[in-house]
Amino acid sequence: MRFIFKTDYxxxxxxxxxxxxxxxxxxxxxxxxxxxxxxxxxxxxxxTFVLIYAVVGLGLMLLSGFTGLFSLxxxxxxxxxxxxxxxxxxxxxxxxxxxxxxxxxxxxxxMVVGLPALRVKGIYLAIATLAFGFIVEEVFARWERVTxxxxxxxxxxxxxxxxxxxxxxxxxxxxxxxxxLATVGVLxxxxxxxxxxxxxxxxSEVSAQSMGxxxxxxxxxxxxxxxxxxxxxxxxxxxxxKFISPDQFNILQSVDLVLMIVxxxxxxxxxxxxxxxFLITMPQLINLTKDWLxxxxxxxxxxxxxxxxxxxxGFVLFEPLGLYGRWLKLRxxxxxxxxxxxxxxxRQKSYLxxxxxx
Amino acid sequence: MSDILLSARDLSVRxxxxxxxxKVSFDVRRGEVFTLIGPNGAGKTTVFNLISRLxxxxxxxxxxxxxxxxxxxxxxxxxxxxARTFQNIELFExxxxxxxxxxxxxxxxxxxxxxxxLFTRKTRAAEIAAREKVEQVIDLLDLQHHRESxxxxxxxxxxxxxxxxxxLCTEPKLLLLDEPSSGLNVEETDDMAxxxxxxxxxxxxxxxxxxxxxxxxxxxxxxxxxxxxGEVLALGTPAExxxxxxxIEAYLGSVExxxxxxxxxxx
Numbered sequence: 196m197r198f199i200f201k202t203d204y205x206x207x208x209x210x211x212x213x214x215x216x217x218x219x220x221x222x223x224x225x226x227x228x229x230x231x232x233x234x235x236x237x238x239x240x241x242x243t244f245v246l247i248y249a250v251v252g253l254g255l256m257l258l259s260g261f262t263g264l265f266s267l268x269x270x271x272x273x274x275x276x277x278x279x280x281x282x283x284x285x286x287x288x289x290x291x292x293x294x295x296x297x298x299x300x301x302x303x304x305x306m307v308v309g310l311p312a313l314r315v316k317g318i319y320l321a322i323a324t325l326a327f328g329f330i331v332e333e334v335f336a337r338w339e340r341v342t343x344x345x346x347x348x349x350x351x352x353x354x355x356x357x358x359x360x361x362x363x364x365x366x367x368x369x370x371x372x373x374x375x376l377a378t379v380g381v382l383x384x385x386x387x388x389x390x391x392x393x394x395x396x397x398x399s400e401v402s403a404q405s406m407g408x409x410x411x412x413x414x415x416x417x418x419x420x421x422x423x424x425x426x427x428x429x430x431x432x433x434x435x436x437k438f439i440s441p442d443q444f445n446i447l448q449s450v451d452l453v454l455m456i457v458x459x460x461x462x463x464x465x466x467x468x469x470x471x472x473f474l475i476t477m478p479q480l481i482n483l484t485k486d487w488l489x490x491x492x493x494x495x496x497x498x499x500x501x502x503x504x505x506x507x508x509g510f511v512l513f514e515p516l517g518l519y520g521r522w523l524k525l526r527x528x529x530x531x532x533x534x535x536x537x538x539x540x541x542r543q544k545s546y547l548x549x550x551x552x553x
Numbered sequence: 554m555s556d557i558l559l560s561a562r563d564l565s566v567r568x569x570x571x572x573x574x575x576k577v578s579f580d581v582r583r584g585e586v587f588t589l590i591g592p593n594g595a596g597k598t599t600v601f602n603l604i605s606r607l608x609x610x611x612x613x614x615x616x617x618x619x620x621x622x623x624x625x626x627x628x629x630x631x632x633x634x635x636a637r638t639f640q641n642i643e644l645f646e647x648x649x650x651x652x653x654x655x656x657x658x659x660x661x662x663x664x665x666x667x668x669x670x671l672f673t674r675k676t677r678a679a680e681i682a683a684r685e686k687v688e689q690v691i692d693l694l695d696l697q698h699h700r701e702s703x704x705x706x707x708x709x710x711x712x713x714x715x716x717x718x719x720x721l722c723t724e725p726k727l728l729l730l731d732e733p734s735s736g737l738n739v740e741e742t743d744d745m746a747x748x749x750x751x752x753x754x755x756x757x758x759x760x761x762x763x764x765x766x767x768x769x770x771x772x773x774x775x776x777x778x779x780x781x782x783g784e785v786l787a788l789g790t791p792a793e794x795x796x797x798x799x800x801i802e803a804y805l806g807s808v809e810x811x812x813x814x815x816x817x818x819x820x
Contacts (some may be wrong), residue, residue: 394652399644
């Protein structure tokens with residue numbers, strides 16, 4: 196059990212709260228740096244995908260987990276980023292500038308999509324973003340001059356001001372840098388007034404407003420930042436696959452993204468990463484078990500969808516805090532052994548809320 | 554009349570066929586504790602919601618320090634110096650007490666989005682300055698023990714105090730308290746009375762509150778406004794208002810009503 200003695204307000208602001216954090220995150224960072232020499236080419240590619248999905252997950256987590264706005268159309272932002280990157284890189288723009296543009300254009304689209312969020316919430320917002328996702332997918336398919344239509348489009352290797360990242364290892368490191376920057380940026384935001392305003396909007400709009408938080412401004416901002424991160428993730432995704440087509444950014448992709456943050460643990464940064472790991476490794480695990488199952492089940496189409504659905508239902512019923520919540524419980528159990536008791540993480544139901552004001 | 558902080562003139566609100574507030578006028582003087590009382594449905598909370606601009610009056614106007622509130626958006630009210638609490642606690646439940654109070658400092662925010670993304674030295678200094686202000690409020694209201702707790706795990710009485718603390722963190726000129734003692738036990742209500750006194754005397758904040766506990770009302774208020782059915786019944790010191798026949802009738806019913814309830818003992 197660790198006791199932290201606090202002597203300074205700056206201690207509460209630090210990202211690493213104690214020596215344990217410093218040690219474990221430094222170890223993780225070293226492991227990530229050593230990964231290309233440890234993992235085979237195939238697993239390095241999977242790790243790269245984990246990083247890419249984590250960036251997208253961070254964006255969606257900020258929107259859904261911290262601002263309380265749900266989006267069922269996030270694959271569209273992924274697509275906007277991917278196509279922006281493809282168009283600009285193929286036109287000879289250096290990759291970092293193209294990446295920034297991918298983020299900015301996605302953010303601009305995100306602001307437009309955020310407009311209905313000022314009026315509708317909950318399930319209605321989910322429907323509005325779902326419709327937006329379909330519209331954007333259709334645009335990708337029809338705007339053939341830029342997107343190549345349903346035939347898809349190839350994308351050149353990223354060119355960082357003369358340095359071409361055409362190997363798996365060099366691209367992995369590029370993704371690592373982007374992921375670390377995105378994570379630190381989001382963490383910084385969450386420990387400053389903007390992040391707190393998001394949390395305030397999530398927990399009580401009426402009181403956020405009476406604390407002086409401009410709801411319209413911060414909801415739009417949340418959508419913009421979330422879309423920017425999804426766009427950046429999309430740009431990396433395009434480079435990783437080297438070929439993109441509209442069907443990669445359809446409703447199933449959006450559902451995967453929501454699944455990722457819910458299973459990872461809604462409302463935590465760790466959740467975005469754990470969710471990304473789940474999303475990437477799950478199909479592999481399903482493939483491994485296929486051979487053990489009877490052929491009628493193992494070879495049946497839609498096995499993956501079935502397993503995903505079951506896992507999601509399982510989490511919603513038994514562990515609403517997701518993988519990260521599970522980890523927190525395990526950690527607490529070990530830290531205070533043998534004093535852990537059932538229900539330590541159970542929260543009392545909220546007291547009566549006034550619905551007269553909504 | 555420069556000592557008038559907030560003034561309401563001929564306020565009326567109509568929700569469909571219901572006249573929730575009808576031609577209510579009152580002035581809140583700088584530095585006083587002004588209390589609204591009245592039976593359920595009298596329109597007290599509606600008056601609060603008018604001041605915080607959650608509703609717009611059908612007729613009439615409210616001015617704060619000489620400027621009409623109607624010019625301002627709901628989120629600008631806090632910036633003017635009006636903070637409020639809610640009848641059924643509206644805290645940010647999945648955040649710690651400390652974070653809740655820091656959200657109260659939102660109107661004093663000086664950092665830009667970009668400096669926050671990079672967490673520059675200026676942002677760091679602003680965060681520590683905000684923390685210092687919040688700690689003063691924590692000291693005043695004895696919340697040290699609950700600083701790191703998640704609101705969702707706190708008992709009702711503590712939540713009430715946290716909500717008061719959050720309102721104080723905005724450094725308001727006028728504090729609106731919607732039933733500060735509801736749901737509190739006797740001891741907690743005494744604490745609340747003590748704090749309301751402190752807030753007025755030491756912090757110099759004007760308090761406008763809605764309250765049902767007459768003991769608390771007479772202990773802390775300078776003036777009381779009694780309302781019934783959306784209309785003003787009486788205005789004056791707590792003792793004057795309590796003696797007012799209209800007020801007694803609104804709460805207890807008229808003499809004839811009471812008489813009719815008395816069981817007739819015949820033969």
